[in-house]
Amino acid sequence: MSNLFCSSIGKKLLMSLSGLFLITFLVIHLTVNSLLLFDGSGDLFNAAAHFMGTNPLIRIMEPLLGLGFFVHILYGSLLTAQNNKARGNDKYSSGNKTTEVMWASKNMWVLGLTILAFLVVHIWQFYVKMKITGDPLLAHTVIDVAGVETQVENAYALVNATFSQLWVVILYVLGSLGLALHLTHGFWSAFQSLGASNDIWRKRLTVVGVVFAWVIGIGFSIIAIAQFLFFQS
Amino acid sequence: MDNNLSLTLKIWRQNDAKAKGRFETYSLDKVSPDSSFLEMMDILNEQLVNEDKEPLAFDHDCREGICGMCSLYINGRPHGPDDDITTCQLHMRRFKDGETITIEPWRSAGFPVIKDLIVNRSGFDQIIAAGGYTSVSTGGVPDANAIPIPKPDADEAMDAASCIGCGACVAACKNGSAMLFVSAKVSHLALLPQGKVEAVRRAKSMVSKMDELGFGNCTNTGACEVECPKGISIANIARLNREYLCAKIQD
Known part of the structure; x- marks a missing residue:
């Protein structure tokens, strides 16, 4: 095991495992956010946000999630740099006319950078305000959690106010679409790097991956657009 | 035969591993569409020799697609525009009269160019x-x-x-x-x-x-x-x- 992570396949294993971990995070994130579509008062979302903010398991997973992002970005960049070196300095003057290759698969690093740029804005708009600096919009509100009156932060008010700006909505839709493209290749590729693929499963995983990618991408986009169009008071 | 091809060939020339390479353009007339790609390269080399120029260096051996020697990057694809064949199995009928064909060596840091179209x-x-x-000793030929x-x-x-x-x-x-x-x-x-x-x-x-x-x-x-x-x-x-x-x- 000693030098596993120095080898090309070992580094790809890290990309695969961190990628799959981030995918589970996306599923949870979209599930919680989807509450925004069903409740104009925001109580449901506030209850979920309160649960996520106080649940010990989620508190443990939070630094792990940060580590997951860190490993994925670090090794993604490292592998890209090595691959550019391996490609060599001389480019083909007749270009590359190989067909049947998914565009996203050749541009994963660029798509990753797009997502990272979005992530910085996203963390600054929500995570920093909710966990560090605070925000007047987050003033406590009382909701009914399983019959008990509970004081929680009004995360919904912050979400609602943020998505009242058109540029934010456009940015989030672009970020989500970048993420969807990244996942169209990333999902099945994670299984391939683990060795969990063959000629039959490759087809299945690709189909599942593409469907999953667009559910995630369009899901987040719809929430942002719906907040802007239908939930502004 | 009237359907012979006239071609413009843009080919990578490089004197040795250390030299800086460049593209050179050659014209070739009356290439039969029935000839193979490597036969076309042979015709070009004969033309170059007759003009007292240095012929092109390119890898080839069995010319029936089983040895793995031929290695040309033709018009943006390794082994050219056909699928599932090697360069030696590629035929000139895949190209049009008057076409410009770009021929390059494999390019990759792992495969440095030795000369012209030959890579290491x-x-x-x-x-x-x-x-x-x-390295298992298998002895004599066992029953299938x-x-x-x-x-x-x-x-x-x-x-x-x-x-x-x-x-x-x-x-x-x-x-x-x-x-x-x-x-x-x-x-x-x-x-x-x-x-x-x-x-x-x-x-x-x-x-x-x-x-x-x-x-x-x-x-x-x-x-x-x-x-x-x-x-x-x-x-x-x-x-x-x-x-x-x-x-x-x-x-």
């Missing part, structure tokens, strides 16, 4: 020498049914073994990765009982040699599979990943 592919030999063989092998395994092993080591996978890969080649060589032995004996050591040493030689990391784009003249599947790459990760966990 000894990296592949070094990877094979690192473990792409069986002495070791039962499931038909699907035998078929998959045979498909993987059809890799001729031409290097089109590396040439096509945006990462200059040799994973398709290594995975084919690991797979055709790992699938059979005779090869399984040394499977762990083989996967580890071949991958480590591949990394050491500076071939890139696989990002599963699948370009190699599309350009492979033998249609080797990237399912072999998944198998190599499995073999390697299992081997490493046993350490």
Whole structure:
């Protein structure tokens, strides 16, 4: 095991495992956010946000999630740099006319950078305000959690106010679409790097991956657009 | 014959490994569409020799698609515009009269140019020498049914073994990765009982040699599979990943 992570396949294993971990995070994130579509008062979302903010398991997973992002970005960049070196300095003057290759698969690093740029804005708009600096919009509100009156932060008010700006909505839709493209290749590729693929499963995983990618991408986009169009008071 | 082709050829010339290369343009008339691509190259070389110019250096040997020597990057694709064939099996009927054909060597840090269109592919030999063989003493030729092998395994092993080591996978890969080649060589032995004996050591040493030689990391784009003249599947790459990760966990 000693030098596993120095080898090309070992580094790809890290990309695969961190990628799959981030995918589970996306599923949870979209599930919680989807509450925004069903409740104009925001109580449901506030209850979920309160649960996520106080649940010990989620508190443990939070630094792990940060580590997951860190490993994925670090090794993604490292592998890209090595691959550019391996490609060599001389480019083909007749270009590359190989067909049947998914565009996203050749541009994963660029798509990753797009997502990272979005992530910085996203963390600054929500995570920093909710966990560090605070925000007047987050003033406590009382909701009914399983019959008990509970004081929680009004995360919904912050979400609602943020998505009242058109540029934010456009940015989030672009970020989500970048993420969807990244996942169209990333999902099945994670299984391939683990060795969990063959000629039959490759087809299945690709189909599942593409469907999953667009559910995630369009899901987040719809929430942002719906907040802007239908939930502004 | 009236349907002969007149061609403009834009070809990479490079005096030696250290020299700076450049493209040179040649005109060739009356090429029969029935001639093979390499025959067209022969005609061009004869023309160059008659003009007292240095002929082009390019790799070729069996000219029937089984040796893996020919290696030309033609009009943006390794082995040219046809699918599932080597350069020597490509015919001029695939090109149009008056067409400009760009001919380049394989380009990858792992395959440095030696001269003109010839690249150094000894990296592949070094990877094979690192473990792409069986050292089990097999004695005399056993009866074919002495070791039962499931038909699907035998078929998959045979498909993987059809890799001729031409290097089109590396040439096509945006990462200059040799994973398709290594995975084919690991797979055709790992699938059979005779090869399984040394499977762990083989996967580890071949991958480590591949990394050491500076071939890139696989990002599963699948370009190699599309350009492979033998249609080797990237399912072999998944198998190599499995073999390697299992081997490493046993350490």
